[in-house]
Amino acid sequence: MSATNMPAVSAAGQEIEKLMALHPKGFDLSLDRIRRLLEVLGNPHQKLPPVIHIAGTNGKGSATAFCRALLEAAGLAVHVHTSPHLVNWHERYRIGVKGGRSQIVDDELFADALRRVAAANAGRTITVFEILTAVTFVLFSEQPADAVVLEVGLGGRFDATNVIDTPAVSVIMPISLDHQPYLGDRVELIAAEKAGIMKRGLPVVIGRQEYEASLDVLVETAERLSCPMSVYGQDYSGHEEFGRLIYQDEFGLADLPLPRLPGRHQIANASAAIRAVKAAGFTLTDSMIEKAMATVEWPGRLQRLSEGRLFQAAPAGAEIWVDGGHNPGAGEVIAEAMAAFEERHARPLYLITGMINTKDPVGYFRAFTDIAEHVFTVPIRGSDVGLDPVALAHSAFDAGLIAEPAGSVEEALAEISSRQMPDAVPPRILIGGSLYLVGNVLADNGTPPT
Structure with missing residues (x-):
């Protein structure tokens, strides 16, 4: 049964209702509980294909959509995790299809993973988001794919997705003020939380930053961790010229169609995604990127x-x-x-x-x-x-x-x-x-x- 043609309460929806009744709805930023749960489950987060891990205040969802479109244009099977959902919980999990478009998770597959994760947790204190994140890793480790695109839920450093120790690339999209009670009331404090997804010695792509203070924090963190770093406007860039997207990095210049997603800001978001997919070790041709710009989709955003x-x-x-x-x-x-x-x-x-x-x-x-x-x-x-x-x-x-x-x-x-x-x-x-x-x-x- 598809996620878009379900009864009022699906099997997975019933399981989530049980969890909501048992566990707190809000955020309690810590990694201890989910690490304990994942260990009981056999550490599925360590059995994933290459992971593109994406944080940021604005644009992280668009970057996720572009990364998915780029990898699928290359014929790869791509698992995708996003949050929150718009209509159905199932939207948070897309299961990769080789040579095709990833599909929203099947209801029974989702419900089964929820039951197993809840059983493994055995009633211990945990947030619903942490259980749902553990479900992400169970689903994505058990279904074959070539890549995972993983969107951070809140912040970065203590977000439940940040148990990924060896991402293929960490991506930090534009940072501005949001979730101040959890992340801080200055952009540099929020940047420090987002930078928490960077891992020592592993690639980092920094998207266009409006605030110099946030950029400084991100660059300093990447340098301290000896991360190979690509900064928007310095190591790669994108701009519109005569109704085309002109993308440039150290590999050269590409003359591309504008992204299907409307808004000038999507040029920078698309550029960060192109750089991220390359930094993660995947090969992209101009024809693949052209296809991705024409097929990318991101519901609920313009x-x-x-x-x-x-x-x-x-x-x-x-x-x-x-x-x-x-x-x-x-x-x-x-x-x-x-x-x-x-x-x-x-x-x-x-x-x-x-x-x-x-x-x-x-x-x-x-x-x-x-x-x-x-x-x-x-x-x-x-x-x-x-x-x-x-x-x-x-x-x-x-x-x-x-x-x-x-x-x-x-x-x-x-x-x-x-x-x-x-x-x-x-x-x-x-x-x-x-x-x-x-x-x-x-x-x-x-x-x-x-």
């Missing part, structure tokens, strides 16, 4: 909806985009992408935004001050940490935007439709501020990730 129930509820001819970016750094790159769309095709921009209470909503909204016409703030269904829409509307107002609360995304779409004059240009609508909200939207629209 994803355009072109069908579905919510799409039908929007004004006729409207553009609808969803994006799970939720911090000020993400707000800046999403707003830049919206401004670029505006340059090509002018439309009024409406935001439909929901956020959780650990984020910086004013910082996120500030990026849209000059381009958004109106903001509707909405609740996040199924979350007990969602910001009240009234309070979120006040944050948008504090950032200089006109905002009002709505009861749901559908209600906000109806309100936008009611304001649409017959001869007016159809609007551009961005639904975002939280991956959880994007998950709600994709589920309600009938277009979950596949």
Whole structure:
């Protein structure tokens, strides 16, 4: 049974519900519990194909998607771990297929791994994320593949994925402020946590960094650990020229199509992934990279909806985009992408935004001050940490935007439709501020990730 055509509660979903009832939901950053569990399981994390380990505040998911596309374009079977999921827990695990597209894990295979890991843990104190990470290693060690692309959950140094002692390459994507209660309130402190995935003497790829302070920490850590290092803008780079992606590193220059993923920031993300796959020891030809740029997919990140129930509820001819970016750094790159769309095709921009209470909503909204016409703030269904829409509307107002609360995304779409004059240009609508909200939207629209 595929992960996108499941009953309301799948077999794996039932197992996860049991775990959620037994174990804490939150983060308790430590590696002791998962190392103990993995030892009981026979250390499956030590029986994996070459691992590309990816951390960062923004862009790590996109880099994961690009690495997967590049390796699959080379005909390789690639296991992929991402978090969080958007609609189904199964999305976190893609199982590699030789010569084809990796598939979201089968429900029974997933449920069986969950049962075995829970039995091995024997009721000891552990977080659900740590159990799910152990499941990653069980699944990926038992299914044949040529590579693993492993996205960090939170931070790096004490993230449950950081039991990987010999990655083929460690990748650090852009760093900005997020998860401050866990990682620190300055970018250099967050950079130090992310740098914790670097391993002595093993390759490191550093993506484009907005802050000099974070770059300094990453470079100093790599040097201290004697890691062969590739730094964006120094050892490799990418830029747009005449509608093409120009990538360059010590092996030469490649003239490539622009990535399928929209937004100028994806040029740097794609470039980091190309460098990472090469640094991990895999061979890439220009034709492989061209194929990857055309086939890469990353649901919920500047994803355009072109069908579905919510799409039908929007004004006729409207553009609808969803994006799970939720911090000020993400707000800046999403707003830049919206401004670029505006340059090509002018439309009024409406935001439909929901956020959780650990984020910086004013910082996120500030990026849209000059381009958004109106903001509707909405609740996040199924979350007990969602910001009240009234309070979120006040944050948008504090950032200089006109905002009002709505009861749901559908209600906000109806309100936008009611304001649409017959001869007016159809609007551009961005639904975002939280991956959880994007998950709600994709589920309600009938277009979950596949």
